[in-house]
Amino acid sequence: MRIALSFTTLAVVALAGSLAIAQDGPTPEQQAVNARQSHMQLYAFNLGALGGMAQGAIPYDAEIATSAAQNLVNLAGINQNRYWPEGTSSEDMEESHALPALWENMADYEAKHDALDQAAAALLQAAGTDQATLAAAMGAVGQSCGACHESYREPQG
Ligand code: HEC
Numbered sequence: 001m002r003i004a005l006s007f008t009t010l011a012v013v014a015l016a017g018s019l020a021i022a023q024d025g026p027t028p029e030q031q032a033v034n035a036r037q038s039h040m041q042l043y044a045f046n047l048g049a050l051g052g053m054a055q056g057a058i059p060y061d062a063e064i065a066t067s068a069a070q071n072l073v074n075l076a077g078i079n080q081n082r083y084w085p086e087g088t089s090s091e092d093m094e095e096s097h098a099l100p101a102l103w104e105n106m107a108d109y110e111a112k113h114d115a116l117d118q119a120a121a122a123l124l125q126a127a128g129t130d131q132a133t134l135a136a137a138m139g140a141v142g143q144s145c146g147a148c149h150e151s152y153r154e155p156q157g
Contacts, residue, residue, distance in 0.1 A: 029088045033096050036083035039075065046071045047141065050123070053131060054138045060131035069127035072120040072141070076113070084109075090154045097154040109152060116144040 026034065046068040052058040053065055087093075089100040102109050119140035126137035 029085060029093060030095065032083055032085050033088055033093060033098075036080070036098075039078070039080070039083070042075055043072065043145065046075070047145070050127070050134065050138060051142075054135035056131070060134065062128045062130075065127040065134055066124070069120065069124040073117075073124050076117045076120050080113070097156075099152050099154055102152040105151070109148070112144065112148040112151070115147065116141070119144045 049058070049068045050065060050072075053060045084098070084102065084106075086103065088096050089098055089103060090096050091100050119137075123134075123137045123141050126133045
């Protein structure tokens with residue numbers, strides 16, 4: 001019976017542990033900030049490979065360029081409605097770098113997101129052609145990232 005008892009004890013300890021985790025876990029606001037920042041990191045990861053090829057820093061590869069551009073198109077197409085709950089601006093949370101202006105200009109924010117959508121679609125058409133065509137299509141994508149950051153992302157120190 002000693003073994004059975006210690007299993008029970010273990011189960012109780014494990015349950016208490018998981019309850020503690022649930023209580024200490026990220027708030028819904030922190031989860032939204034994590035999700036949108038992670039999404040941005042995925043943009044940057046894919047754009048980085050394309051930028052490297054456009055600048056000649058890494059060899060042009062039509063297949064890699066096409067898949068990275070396809071990832072950008074797919075990422076831009078993900079519904080982002082739940083990324084921006086009220087109370088998650090840079091003034092509300094230390095870990096957020098989204099300026100309060102974003103919540104006052106949602107329509108403009110969406111227009112800036114649509115610009116990325118369109119630039120990424122054009123990039124996908126160009127990516128598999130050759131290095132020069134890829135490079136020419138990169139400008140509009142970079143500008144669409146930059147335009148939104150300029151308005152709605154805290155300047156990076
Ligand atoms: C429509 C607006 C918008 C567009 C388009 C946009 N971003 Fe962002 N980005 C933001 C905002 C707002 C933040 C700050 C988010 C926060 O800290 O909560 C951000 C943050 C980031 C970050 C920092 C993430 C972190 O870990 O803190 C990176 C990297 C980034 N963006 C890359 C990109 C790239 C690359 C593109 C283009 C392919 C892009 N973004 C397009 C609005 C945008």
